[in-house]
Amino acid sequence: MTPTRRTALGFMAAAAGSVALPGRVFASAKFKYDLQPKPAMSGVWMIEGATDYFSMQNGGAIVNCALLQGETGLILIDTGPSRRYAEELRLSVQALDLRGVSAVVNTHNHPDHYFGNQVFADKPIYGLGEMIELAITHGDSFSNNMYRLLGDWMRGTEPMPPTAALATGEVTIDGRKFLALPLAGHTETDLALLDTETGLLIAGDLAFLDRAPATTNANLETWQAALTELQALNAAAILPGHGPLDRSGASLAQTSAYLSWLETTFTEGANSGLDMVDLMDSPMPAEFAAMGAQPEEFHRSISHLFPDIERRELPRAN
Amino acid sequence: MLKFVLAVLSVAVVPVSLGAEELRTQLDDPYDSGMWDYHQIELLGNPKDIRFDDRVIVRAPASAEDAFNVPLMVDATGIDNVEEIIVSVDYGPIPHILTYYPGAAEPKLELRFKIDQATAIRASVRTSSGSWHVGSTRIDAAGGGCAAPAQAYASDDWEDHLGEINGRLWTASGRARLIVDHPMDTGLADGIPVFIIKELHFLNDDGSELAHIDLKEPVNEDPAFTLFFDPDDMPALLHVQGRDNNGNEIAGTLTGEALN
């Protein structure tokens, strides 16, 4: 199908995905994320997200953010799902560097990765040019969905696209050198950053570990090609967008294996005459069933991916 | 769309007894939607012989990931002599999704539809003796699927594909699946008139009808159906014939493994 159509369906999907109702606010909820930056590499920290789907319990803190020591403060990669999250983050990182955050980079146009931007509006906020365009176009519909899923956790949050287009290749951000790789597949445009000093690859949502990959705006073929490129980097460690820090390369291999399984399952399903409700009963290999956010993400992927695969597989009948 | 919603809501707050017709058989709605009594009169014609029946299985995901393409399976194979299956939502600008006349096929159908809001989904099954059996499920949704213009309009080649059919038969499992390219515009979006396939007939090679579907506005863009046959009685091929409300003919032939 056309990219236009995929994009449109993808964003409807984002607007329609749901597990929790916003009305259910728990009496005990104080809307505190309790963010704990922890050391990842020398001069690098991470804030690790839950491996679940968005819920009123986790407030949308399902994403990994990275902090790297820059010359004048901390370089923050991805800003979390909400204003509350980013305000907490801004305070908690002063324990690492009193000067706080000096620059921000967004990996891609998904709300859990950039909806904290407004808290850092006085700093440079970088993203790939195409990601900025997408954020301008789709910020409001993502915002509606996030308020619906997360209710009061989202209070005061207004989507703010990056303010500066990031160059690709070798770039320097607040005195720190990175290799900026413009890739795609998880969304239409995905940034991966290789930190020159430590060899850490910040993969954004091109890599997941022990958490089911989200395919809302995915193109499986492009995504696999991006994973091949990332594998060739032989990074010292990989920070996936969701899941624990990966020191063995497992996140790239696991993400690739899962995407292959989706492709195979949906292709075989289409060639057996199955429809989407039948596919919900697909037996899932244990290693994929054990991932966080299953079977929700698998069920969502049926909606995202199956109609186009089926259209491709079924023969013309007139 | 607003006026449709208001019309439906205003009915919801008026007791059914004040309407033109009294409910002949009051049921205890397992989903307690507040709208079922109204549909029992308007959609089913207020039958006396009617009950909710667990043998009518209605399956869907708990929430609609894509409001334009919500998958649904209706299975009334636990009931004998089914003549008609009416698939509908309780809440939505147009409640009636389709009516399936299974004929020589099994009383079981897979389909996709556009959802407008969280709602109970019903499959009302009529047997040859005139008794009605209703199955239900519920789907959560953010809304917007019905009133939004068809996605195909975003690309410029939809007219080239109008009426294209993809599909085939699987004789071993008794499945017949097809996708028909069509915008299926509801007429609810500003400036876009109703443009839908009205009916699809399924015939065997000698021209006798085996089953047919009457489609309504909420059926998804590029309608996709699975029909089910007893594998022992599976026709070797299945002719598809239909037309839309602008008079475009739809025709194709589904074949099985050996004929491909």
Ligand SMILES: [Zn+2]
């Ligand atoms: Zn993402």
